[in-house]
Amino acid sequence: MPAEPRSAIAAFARRAALGAFVAAALRTLLLVAAVAALVLLALRLWGHHARPQPLWALALLPVLGAGLLAARRERPTAATAAAHLDRRLGLDGLLLCAHAGLGLDDAQRARLSAGLAGLPAALPRLRWRALLPWPALAVLVATVVALLPPPPAPSLPRSLAAAQQEVARLDERLRELLARGELPEEAQRELAQKVAELQQRLQQDDVPEWREFDELDRRLDREQLLQAAAAETPTDAGAANEAEGGAATTPSPTDVAAAADALAQAGQLDALPEAVRAQLAAAQRADGSFAADRLPLDPAALQQLAQALAELAQQPGVLQQLQHLDGGQLADLRAVLDAFAGGAAGQGEDGRDGEGAGRGGVDRGPGHAALQLTEAAVGEASGALPLPPGQPLPGEWVPVGDRRAAPVTAPETNRSAGGQGAAGSGGASWQLDLRPGHRAVVQRYFDAGARPADAEGPKEKR
Amino acid sequence: MTTMMTSADVARGRVLLQRVQDGCNAVLLGQQELVDLCVIALCARGHLLLEGLPGLGKTELVKALGRLLGLSFRRVQFTPDLLPGDITGGPILQERGGEKRFVFQPGPLFANLVLADEINRASPKTQSALLEAMQERSVTVLGETHALPAPFFVLATQNPIELEGTYPLPEAQLDRFLFKVEVPGVSADVLTRILTDRRRGQAPAHDVALTAHELDELFALVDRVYLPHAVANYAARLVAATHPGAASALPEVRSAVRYGASPRAAIAIGESARAAALLAGRPNVDFADVQRTAVPALAHRLVLQHAALVAGTTAAGLVRTLLQAVPAVAPALPEAVR
Numbered sequence: 001m002p003a004e005p006r007s008a009i010a011a012f013a014r015r016a017a018l019g020a021f022v023a024a025a026l027r028t029l030l031l032v033a034a035v036a037a038l039v040l041l042a043l044r045l046w047g048h049h050a051r052p053q054p055l056w057a058l059a060l061l062p063v064l065g066a067g068l069l070a071a072r073r074e075r076p077t078a079a080t081a082a083a084h085l086d087r088r089l090g091l092d093g094l095l096l097c098a099h100a101g102l103g104l105d106d107a108q109r110a111r112l113s114a115g116l117a118g119l120p121a122a123l124p125r126l127r128w129r130a131l132l133p134w135p136a137l138a139v140l141v142a143t144v145v146a147l148l149p150p151p152p153a154p155s156l157p158r159s160l161a162a163a164q165q166e167v168a169r170l171d172e173r174l175r176e177l178l179a180r181g182e183l184p185e186e187a188q189r190e191l192a193q194k195v196a197e198l199q200q201r202l203q204q205d206d207v208p209e210w211r212e213f214d215e216l217d218r219r220l221d222r223e224q225l226l227q228a229a230a231a232e233t234p235t236d237a238g239a240a241n242e243a244e245g246g247a248a249t250t251p252s253p254t255d256v257a258a259a260a261d262a263l264a265q266a267g268q269l270d271a272l273p274e275a276v277r278a279q280l281a282a283a284q285r286a287d288g289s290f291a292a293d294r295l296p297l298d299p300a301a302l303q304q305l306a307q308a309l310a311e312l313a314q315q316p317g318v319l320q321q322l323q324h325l326d327g328g329q330l331a332d333l334r335a336v337l338d339a340f341a342g343g344a345a346g347q348g349e350d351g352r353d354g355e356g357a358g359r360g361g362v363d364r365g366p367g368h369a370a371l372q373l374t375e376a377a378v379g380e381a382s383g384a385l386p387l388p389p390g391q392p393l394p395g396e397w398v399p400v401g402d403r404r405a406a407p408v409t410a411p412e413t414n415r416s417a418g419g420q421g422a423a424g425s426g427g428a429s430w431q432l433d434l435r436p437g438h439r440a441v442v443q444r445y446f447d448a449g450a451r452p453a454d455a456e457g458p459k460e461k462r
Numbered sequence: 463m464t465t466m467m468t469s470a471d472v473a474r475g476r477v478l479l480q481r482v483q484d485g486c487n488a489v490l491l492g493q494q495e496l497v498d499l500c501v502i503a504l505c506a507r508g509h510l511l512l513e514g515l516p517g518l519g520k521t522e523l524v525k526a527l528g529r530l531l532g533l534s535f536r537r538v539q540f541t542p543d544l545l546p547g548d549i550t551g552g553p554i555l556q557e558r559g560g561e562k563r564f565v566f567q568p569g570p571l572f573a574n575l576v577l578a579d580e581i582n583r584a585s586p587k588t589q590s591a592l593l594e595a596m597q598e599r600s601v602t603v604l605g606e607t608h609a610l611p612a613p614f615f616v617l618a619t620q621n622p623i624e625l626e627g628t629y630p631l632p633e634a635q636l637d638r639f640l641f642k643v644e645v646p647g648v649s650a651d652v653l654t655r656i657l658t659d660r661r662r663g664q665a666p667a668h669d670v671a672l673t674a675h676e677l678d679e680l681f682a683l684v685d686r687v688y689l690p691h692a693v694a695n696y697a698a699r700l701v702a703a704t705h706p707g708a709a710s711a712l713p714e715v716r717s718a719v720r721y722g723a724s725p726r727a728a729i730a731i732g733e734s735a736r737a738a739a740l741l742a743g744r745p746n747v748d749f750a751d752v753q754r755t756a757v758p759a760l761a762h763r764l765v766l767q768h769a770a771l772v773a774g775t776t777a778a779g780l781v782r783t784l785l786q787a788v789p790a791v792a793p794a795l796p797e798a799v800r
Contacts, residue, residue, distance in 0.1 A: 016795050023798030074796045083692035083791040093739075093748040096690035103465040108745070124799035131798055 005098040005112065008119050009078050012085045015123045017075035022126055024070030026135040028063045033138035040145045049150040056146075088122035089115040163207045167198045170213065173220050181227045191219065250299040251306035253292040255336045257283070259309050260290045262333050266321040268312060276308040310340035467686045467745035475683035475740045479505070481671040482530055483741075489526035489665045490519045492652030498741065499643050499758055500527060500617075505684045505737035508640020508730060509596050509616040511581075511631075511762065516621060518645045522665060524577045524617040531677060532670040533574035534611065540584035542627060546591035550601045551608075566603060571595050574611050578618035582628045589635055592616065596638040613677070633721075633765060640730045641755075642762035644778075687736040688746040694732060696790050697752045701728040703784050704764055712787055718770035718780060723763040730759045749790040757781045 036059060043050055076084065079099065086095035094112050098104060104112065174191055177183065183191075194216055201208055260280055263269055269277065279301070283294035296302050313319055313334075322330060479501060486497040500523060503510040512520045521537075528535030538549055551569030555562055570576065571592075581589065595601055599610045618639070620631070636642070648656075660666070672680065702708055705722030706715050715722075735751040742751065761777040 016799055019799035020796040023796055070796075076793065076795065079692060080791060080793060083690075084795060086692075087749065087790065092744050092750070093688075093690055093693060093746040096692055097466050097688055097746050100688075100690060101464065102688060105466075105468045105470075107469040108466070124795055127798055127800050 005082075005095055005116065008116050009082045009085060009095075009099060011119065012123060013076050013078065013081040016081065016084075017071040019124050019126050020074035021067040021071035023131055025063050025067030026131050028066035029060075030135040030138045032059050032063060033135065033142040037138065037142040037145045040142070044145075044148070044151055047151065050146075052146050085119075085122060089118055091115045160202065160205065160207055163198075163213070164202055166213045167195065167202060170198070170216055170220065171195050173217075177220060177224055177227065180224075183223055183227060187223055191216075191223065194219075251302055251340055253295045253302060256295055256302060256306045256309065256340075257290040257292040259306070259313075259333060259336055259340070262322055262325060262329075263309060263312060263318070264288065264290070265324055266318075268318050268321060271312055271315070271318075272308055276305060279305055306340040310337045313337040314341065466688055467683070469745070471683055471686065472740065472743055472745050475680060476743050478672060478676055478680045478683075479741050482527075485530040485668050485671045486523060486526055488668060490523045491655050491659075492648045493519065493523070493645070496523070496643060496645055498738075499641055499755075502734050502737040502741060502755065503641045504531070504615060505680060505740065506640055506730075506733040507613060507615070507681065508734065509638060510618070511636070511639040511642040512617065512619045512645055513622055513642060514619075514645025515623065515647070518647065520619040520645055521577065521579055524575070524619070526665065526668070527617070528575040528577075530668065530671040531575070532673060533613070533615075533677075535575045535577070536570040536573035537577040537579060538570045539579045540581050540588070542583060542585055542629075544584045544588045546588050547603075549588065550591055550595070550603055552603055566606065566608060568608070569601075571601060572608070572610060574613055574615065576614075576616050578616055580621060581618040582620040582625075582631060584629065586629050586632065589629065589631060593635060593638065596635075613681075633763075636762050637724055637726055639762065640734060641758035643758050684737050684740055687739050687744070689732055689736060690746060692791060693735070693747050693749055693752060695792065696749055696788070697731045697735065697756075698728055699788055699792060700752070700756055700784055701725070701731070701760070703788050704760060704781075712783065714775075714780060714783055718766055718775045719764055720767050721765040723760050727760055727763045731755055734759055753785055756785055760784075 036056075040050060082095055082099040086093060089095065091112060094104070094108060094115070097108075098112055174195055177191075178188065198208055198212065198216070260269070260283075264280075269280065272280070279296060280290060283290045283292075285291055296305065314337075319330070319334065322333070325333065482501050482504075483497055486500065487494065490497060500510060504527065512523070514520055525535065525537070538544075547569070549569045549571050551567050551572065553564035554567045556565045578592065581592075595610060595614070596616050599612070599614045601608045601610060616639075621628075701723050703711060704715060704719060704727075705711060706717075706719045708715075708722075731752060732747075734755040735747045738751040738754050739745075739747045742748075744751070757778050760781045764777040764780060766775060766777060766780075
């Protein structure tokens with residue numbers, strides 16, 4: 001049945017708008033697919049892999065938007081559609097007359113109807129061959145890129161089972177570390193969090209890279225090293241020294257003060273060497289007792305002091321003078337003094353040589369070399385890190401802490417020759433640069449310039 | 463609701479036109495397109511300029527048209543010494559009843575059909591005397607305006623060779639002509655027919671094809687031909703495309719055209735397309751009618767650059783280029799559809 005002119009024109013306009021929609025949508029799809037493929041490829045090149053997600057369907061929004069915009073913009077008006085359709089149907093303007101509302105006679109209507117019978121063939125057709133290939137190719141490429149398997153690990157093959165084994169091993173190692181001794185709370189929390197994070201990623205089938213396992217492993221190595229170092233200091237280190245070379249344990253200042261108190265009450269301290277008595281006098285309170293915190297901080301000096309007290313106690317009759325002590329106290333004092341005396345064994349032939357490295361003695365054993373810390377090195381961070389026995393020095397730097405220090409803001413005056421703070425500023429330079437015969441002239445010139453004008457004397461004749 | 467021409471009216475108009483066509487074709491053998499354009503120009507009530515070599519039958523065609531239409535016919539042979547008064551007429555002192563007075567003596571322009579033969583041989587002053595007659599269809603002499611008989615057609619001829627001593631028509635006067643038609647040569651077959659059918663080239667005698675009443679009826683039918691808006695827009699875009707300063711002008715137009723066609727050209731296309739549609743048996747103008755009348759209506763209205771003329775560019779060729787380049791319907795359909 002032939003269509004009415006108005007409906008035929010509307011159908012033509014709709015088909016043209018559809019063509020515009022499809023063309024614009026395919027053009028935009030080509031662009032979106034190309035960009036998506038490039039992005040996915042770039043991500044793969046950078047070592048990332050994006051799994052296809054339903055959210056990616058949002059990329060079709062610009063496609064639809066562009067299509068709708070083009071359909072709205074390029075939809076022909078009814079008059080334009082009528083003109084196009086009239087030409088396609090070969091109606092010689094009869095459709096234009098009908099669209100303009102002119103009355104047609106029967107013959108003209110019959111011809112118009114006969115022409116409109118060919119409407120389906122006259123409707124615009126999409127040029128699929130020109131439109132489809134490139135967008136289809138781009139979509140195909142983007143799909144293939146998106147469906148590519150995740151890129152393999154660059155060095156070692158990563159599998160879920162191996163990663164789970166590694167995480168389990170690291171977890172077990174952390175537990176052993178915690179069971180072996182105490183870790184700093186912050187390090188403990190950080191390590192546990194890292195292990196938990198790895199376990200969580202494995203549950204999501206996200207296999208971490210091996211470098212993450214290696215980092216955690218190295219971190220555990222470091223904590224283990226620190227833990228062992230902490231365990232060795234100070235008691236184990238002393239025992240090890242004693243076992244190896246008979247080196248003395250650093251005496252306790254409290255014990256030294258107590259022993260000095262006991263001997264002082266018996267009036268036996270006068271027999272001590274002058275230097276030792278001076279050290280004790282510095283630590284003596286007003287009531288005559290000795291303060292442990294005033295004794296020498298240097299372990300070597302303290303050891304020397306303790307040893308002097310032990311030697312004093314070994315002299316005949318000294319301990320017998322300690323009548324103010326009961327039996328138990330005396331036994332304790334004797335044990336302390338013996339310990340003081342035992343600390344000197346193995347140091348040297350006479351017990352005085354080799355008291356410490358750098359003290360002029362002959363070092364014959366692994367004696368403890370006390371570090372003389374400067375002001376800038378004071379603190380735990382810069383302190384020496386004793387290594388446990390048998391533990392080699394790590395191959396790389398091991399950070400053991402950090403500290404903050406306020407910068408020196410007070411400027412120091414340059415007091416070197418010619419400096420601002422040097423005496424006779426300015427004088428030194430010209431004395432260095434001028435010939436001796438000219439110095440007097442320059443000196444007179446500046447001296448004259450420094451004097452007021454009215455004070456100037458008669459000028460020299462030239 | 464406005465009613466379009468009925469099919470019966472269209473058929474009637476076509477019959478009337480066919481009579482004129484047949485008469486002209488009987489006189490001028492083998493010049494069907496030329497005859498059609500002449501009939502179209504007459505139906506559109508426009509003036510016609512025929513350009514062609516001598517002996518091609520230009521004058522014979524015009525004379526045949528005058529006789530076929532039953533109109534008064536005058537022929538003026540334009541020469542350099544022809545004066546405006548020679549064609550418009552002038553006052554003559556006459557004595558009637560003992561009283562002497564000036565009486566206007568109409569010139570040869572006072573006819574329905576005026577043949578201005580070799581119009582480019584007259585001086586510009588005489589050519590200009592035709593301006594008012596062609597546009598206003600009246601003649602003013604000594605302050606008195608005398609209306610020319612209706613219908614009034616000027617059919618001029620000019621020779622494209624032997625240009626010495628000629629005065630090319632100015633653009634203003636060229637613009638008054640509805641069509642400028644170049645008369646082509648004829649083939650050997652046509653020449654054979656001329657030799658065998660006619661002694662000394664004498665055209666056969668023919669009767670009047672249309673009476674005055676039928677001519678008026680024909681004009682009325684042409685006026686009723688509907689010009690759709692889309693077709694009018696096509697004609698307008700064609701004319702606008704001849705202007706080199708237009709944004710959508712073709713490179714050829716920009717380089718070759720100095721001045722484009724005037725709005726009178728668009729009017730000429732519209733009117734002649736109506737006649738062409740009736741000649742084709744249509745109650746309305748179609749795009750094909752515009753394309754058929756565009757070349758003769760536009761070509762003589764384009765002023766070309768001197769360089770383009772030297773290079774051999776013709777105005778008719780440019781108009782044909784425009785017909786190829788300007789889409790019939792605008793805006794065009796999206797490129798994605800066919």
